[in-house]
Amino acid sequence: MSHLLRTSRLLAWLFLTGLSISVIVTAGFYLYLRPGLPPVEQLLDIKLQTPLRVYSEDSKLIAEFGEKRRAPITIEQIPTIQLQAFMAAEDARFYEHFGVDIKGLARAAIQLVSTGSIQSGGSTITMQVAKNYFLSRDRTFIRKFNEILLALQIERELDKNRILxxxxxKIYLGNRAYGIAAASQVYYDKPVNELSLAQMAMLAGLPKAPSAYNPLANPERAMIRRNWILGRMRDLGYITPDAHDLAVTAPITATYNATDAEVDADYVAEMARSEMVERFGEAAYTDGYTVTLTVNSVKQQTATDVLREGLEAYDRRHGFRGPIGHLDKTQLGNNELSDLILNYPRVETLVPAIVTGVDDKQQLATVFTRNVGETIMPFESMTWARRYKTDNLTGPEPDKPSDILSTGDVVYVHIDQKPNTEPRANAKPNARLAQVPRVEGALISIKADTGAIEALTGGYSFRQSKYNRAIQARRQPGSTFKPFLYLSALENGKTPATIYNDAPIVFDDEELETAWRPQNSSGQFYGPTRLREALYRSRNIVSIRLLRDLGIQNTLDYLKQLKIPTENMPSNLSLSLGSGQLTPMELARGLAVIANGGYDVQPYLIKSIQDVHGEVLYEAPRTILCDQDCDNIENKVTATTDIDFTDRSPEYSDDAAKSDNDATKPETRVMRRLADKRSVYILHSMMRDVIRRGTGRRALALGRDDIAGKTGTTNEQKDTWFAGYNHEIATTTWVGFDQPAPLGRREFGASTALPIWIDYMRVALDGTPPAFMPRPNGIVNIRINPETGKRARPGEEAVFEIFKEEDAPPALAPEDDNQGTGNGAGEDLSRQIF
Structure with a gap:
């Protein structure tokens, strides 16, 4: 008995000693580790890494930037059954324990002792929160102890729902998906509240091992894990046996659903990304900013599509450069075609295809593409494919498919949107022969009164070339420069009726090896010509004589007044022909000044920026078009934030000011008048004639009388342009090679750039009423003799012309012999002979 008592006492002392040592060690660990633990309050301030998302002004996704896909969600937005699925999988006693599950830790300890290695960590959801937010993923005892201490702190300071x-x-669920909301979209392409029970259980199985239990990578293991979780949910009373039995028989429905852009706008997406990084640094990719742009999704998609179509149309006119590769019979016989085609990249809508057969009798070729398989390519889709020789020369028109293709050729094709109903097509969509254009282009469309960019594309393919020609390419504008020259003339007393002699002219220049003999594009000369006709017929000689009269430096100074960059403008008469350099954006901005009636314009792309919580951090300045007392208006705008310019009028008045206590109200930008409204109005009239009777006649297809514009083609057709507008929207298109080279003898602004402009504006203006610049005071209509530019006598052939009142030609006396001068109309032409 005494032996048993002594043994019991010994065991008791050993237990107490062990317990004391454990308490001392535990206290020592706590005292040692506690100072290094982060405060739990940081959890409330932590910003989950959420990607940058870029949207159009009508809320269509343009792009997403960031390594991690995440869409933060509140617990109220998550169905209860989904919460229970995660608890069944990870921590069934979550609402019962105090942050640490003693049973789980004991189980993990027994596994460690029995196997000699860590089998499971015994972590609760709270401990996983501590690890995911604050600690590394190293499997060490020190890290585990830190995890336990943090979990205890978290449970003391946060409620269970907030922890969950x-x-x-935060949890990683595979395929770059972080968090339940992102995973729901990635695997099932729908929000959490629309998932089925089987799908919820599948997602709940991912945290344990996102790769091993991934339904895309390991569907069998994922199915086993899912069904185990469903069984746990049944045993825990979360679901009924019937619901369990139905869910375990459900097939795996997970597919990879990347966040697809809803608008093809890579160039504007990159512009937005660049500006966001400039504003916020690397945090732009992780802090969940939402950027809303000024671009309209329909107009932007149209701009992207029509530019590509226009560049492809040019490329087809100049012939087929041959296949991009060729496979011999051995390769075709010994390999899977789907593997061979992987060596050739897709380029936007152009799909690589292997020619598997050529049938001249049926006038078709058969081709294999990765997505469609084998389908047919009718000969009528290849008839454009004359052999390319030079930009000015192609081979004869092909008569049969074998003139173009042979078996084994690898070519690019377009795939029709709908299956062909012909029997030979086997209900598959047909292919059409295509090739990647070498020529490039740009399109910019700006809202004239505010500068908001409504559409922009900087090339055929952003994936092929990130060089944004819309804002980076400095090219000669050619005759699209002439409207600025003519506006300067109208500001300096010239009129649409001013006569200039379109006759040969020669200039000697010491810097040139030979004398400069400029010509019109037609190579002909037309004699005395009114400025109106000279502009809509794009007469080069008249422009040169006009610049000589105005003065080169005076004209450069006027360009600066219009805020058109002059750093790359020549100080010689070639300036009149557009030999300076401007980017398409700079030209579009200058055009918008003309379009809006002469006010300054500052193009901008970002409409607003919101943080991850939806709070507006930035909103684009509102604009006010100012005619008078602009300094005073700017001072008022700077001094107050309570001016409402929602209903903006051309002239500011104090009556427009209204109280507004919105702290996020955007700034207001005062846009000053840069050109006389009457001069701009007259120029509008002259440029509308470019459409009605001049080089832009193709635009009559739009059936609108409110559009105006100017074509442009430089020497040797290296750059071709069309710049056009109505009073509300200004759009510029450019086509050329990145390394300046001739486009071909028959290529002009009217044949390359104008069709793109028309196709875009047909959509951009659809359903909009005519937009004319209001006629300002001080404009008069006068009948003139079109030959002399002077007032017409009764009975003479005459046309109506518009003038500023002070520049109108004087009334003729009855005895006037129709000679002499008068305000530029009928001026002496003798000095213009040479």
Missing amino acids: ELYLN
Whole structure:
């Protein structure tokens, strides 16, 4: 008995000693580690890494930038059954324990002792929150002890629902998906509240091992894990046996659903990304900013599509450069075609295809593409494919498919949107022969009164070339420069009726090896010509004589007044022909000044920026078009934030000011008048004639009388342009090679750039009423003799012309012999002979 008592006492002392040592060690660990633990309050301030998302002004996704896909969600937005699925999988006693599950830790310890290695960590959801937000993933005892201490702190300071919400927004669930909301979209392309029970259980199985239990990578293991979780949910009373039995028989429905852009706008997406990084640094990719742009999704998609179509149309006119590759019979016989085609990249809508057969009798070729398989390519889709020789020369028109293709050729094709109903097509969509254009282009469309960019594309393919020609390419504008020259003339007393002699002219220049003999594009000369006709017929000689009269430096100074960059403008008469350099954006901005009636314009792309919580951080300045007392208006705008310019009028008045206490109200930008409204109005009239009777006649297809514009083609057709507008929208298109080279003898602004402009504006203006610049005071209509530019006598052939009142030609006396001068109309032409 005494032996048993002594043994019991010994065991008791050993237990107490062990317990004391454990308490001392535990206290020592706590005292040692506690100072290094982060405060739990940081959890409330932590910004989950959420990607940058870029949207159009009508809320269509343009792009997403960031390594991690995440869409933070509140616990109220998550169905209860989904929460229970995660608890069944990870921590069934979550709402019962105090942050640490003693049973789980004991189980993990027994596994360690029995196997000699860590089998499971015994972590609760709270411990996983501590690890995911604050600690590394190293499997060490020190890290585990830190995890336990943090979990205890978290449980003391946060409620259970908040802890569960943090967990479900942080966990990695595979395929770059972080958080339950992102995973729901990636695997099932729908929000969490629309998932089925089987799908919820599948997602709940991912945290344990996102790769091993991934339904895309390991569907069998994922199915086993899912069904185990469903069984746990049944055993825990979360679901009924019937619901369990139905869910375990459900097939795997997970597919990879990348966040697809809804608008093809890579160039504007890159512009937005660049500006966001400039504003916020690397945090732009992780802090969940939402950027809304000024571009309209329909107009932007149209701009992207019509530019590509226009460049492809040019490329087809100049012939087929041959296949991009060729496979011999051995390669075709010994390999899977789907593997061979992987060596050739897709370029936007152009798909690589292997020619598997050529049938001249049926006038078709058969081709294999990765997505469609084998389908046919009718000969009528290849008839454009004359052999390319030079930009000015192609081979004869092909008579049969074998003139173009042979078996084994690899070519690019377009795939029709709908299956062909012909029997030979086997209900598959047909292919059409295509090739990647070498020529490039740009399109910019700006809202004339505010500068908001409504559409922009900087090339055929952003994936092929990130060089944004819309804002980076400095090219000669050619005759699209002439409207600025003519506006300067109208500001300096010239009129649409001013006569200039379109006759040969020669200039000697010491810097040139030979004398400069400029010509019109037609190579002909037309004699005395009114400025109106000279502009819409794009007469080069008249422009040169006009610049000589105005003065080169005076004209450069006027360009600066219009805020058109002059750093790359020549100080010689070639300036009149557009030999300076401007980017398409700079030209479009200058055009918008003309379009809006002469006010300054500052193009901008970002409409607003919101943080991850939806709070507006930035809103683009509102604009006010100012005619008078602009300094005073600017001072008022700077001094107050309560001016409402929603209903903006051309002239500011104090009556427009209204109280507004919105702290996020955007700034207001005062846009000053840069050109006389009467001069601009007259120029509008002259440029509308470019459409009605001049080089832009193709635009009559739009059936609108409110559009105006100017074509442009430089020497040797290296750059071709069309710049056009109505009073509300200004759009510029450019086509050329990145390394300046001739486009071909028959290529002009009217044949390359104008069709692109027309196709875009047909959509951009659809359903909009005519937009004319209002006629200002001080304009008069006068009948003139079109030959002399002077007032017409009764009975003479005459046309109506518009003038500023002070520049109108004087009334003729009855005895006037129709000679002499008068305000530029009928001026002496003798000095213009040479």
